[in-house]
Amino acid sequence: MKILAFNGSPRRGKWNTATMLENALEGARSAGAETELINLYKLDFKGCSSCFACKRKDRKETGVCVLRDDLQPVLEQVREADGLLLGTPVYYGAETSTMRAFMERLQFPYLNYENYAESHFPRKIPTGLIYTMNVNKELAESMGYPAVFERARNYLAMHFGSCELLEANYTTQYDDYAKYEANAPGEDKAAYRAAHFEDDCRKAYELGVRLASGIPADK
Template sequence: MKILVIHGSPRAEGTTTQLVRAFIEGAQSLGAETNLILLREKHIAHCTNCLHCYAYEGEGVAPCSLQDDMDAVLAEIVSADGVCFASSVHCGFVTSLMTTFMDRLAWRAMRPGPPLNHCFNLETRLGDKVRALASIVTAGGIPGLLRRFCDDGTRWMKSNTPLELNGQWIGDMYAAAELERLPENDRDWKRLYTLRRLSMTQLEEARALGVRMARAIESGGLKPETMENALPALIRWAMNLCFAWKSPYTIARMK
């Protein structure tokens, strides 16, 4: 069983790293072989939208017009049974290291499929196995109770990566500020990031997520999420009716 962690924080010994270590420890305790990819040490250029990958109709991972470390990372993803995406929160989202990587991943791992309910459809190119997927997101001053105002990144990874990697989302965690003490004055409120520490509970949660991923893979019962099974039958029936009558698309006429 191979579990891969894609680490998207620019900081070497920060909170993401500590949680990732705990996650890996959890996965290894069930015998998983683990591999950690530090995006900050890879050369992964920005996607140029040339659509070379999007147009590819062959089998397996689509080729890319850029030659850099992305090919090696993709090879690791293809052979993995589970992938955990770890990132710090930057400006309410995942880091730019993570978004640059995700841009490069999208159409190499996924392709446009046959229309679904008169709508655009997406299909994985990595249908050889079902992968377990999870995320670890770590933030500074915004506590867990207010996660929804600061963690659009988890929602985004959770809705994209299962379609891309033929996966089932098995869990995620958000580790926000656990302060050593409450800020007492203006100066401390400004130092909120630096008062921040991970708690034992957060480290245990990361470890438990690693265990959960290994167990999910071991169970052999993972089911891939597809656009089709994300929509309940009744909604699909209603969409079909609606869109057969009036298409959601307008085709621009060339002059």
């Protein structure tokens, strides 16, 4: 059992997205899985080039992106993986540009243009999607975030079999809020983090356990 996780945040240390992913992978390892975390911002790649090589009827391989860059060996690993986990902060109401480029390259080769209901990915594997964001749940809902998250979740489920969504709201952005513009005092963010982020990480751990156990999401 191999679980691959992808960090779509430019912050690779102990910040929100990376921490959530690490907790999820710890949960997966506790269930016996081998795990690997791939930091997408360390790779040199771009999104889909619309070459449609993966849709040609005379293609040599199905479900393979022909672009040759740092993402090529990663996508080869995906074909052998038993579970996938994507994590990203929310920038302007959606995934980071790097995560979005990855999602295009990851999924488009498996999109069957003749029958959307039949993915070109050869197996059913569980996937997970983690979003971390600066806004609270109420503001996220008023700004339409759930529709964006659900769309991404639905595509992953369509291509790979199932996808579980996990959100962490009102996350801390700065070490020192006095030095930067902010929509809330640093004390408020620190208090919210102290009250909620440990529980967010626990949920991530449990998500990792479910991925490693091959348990598909109900939705």
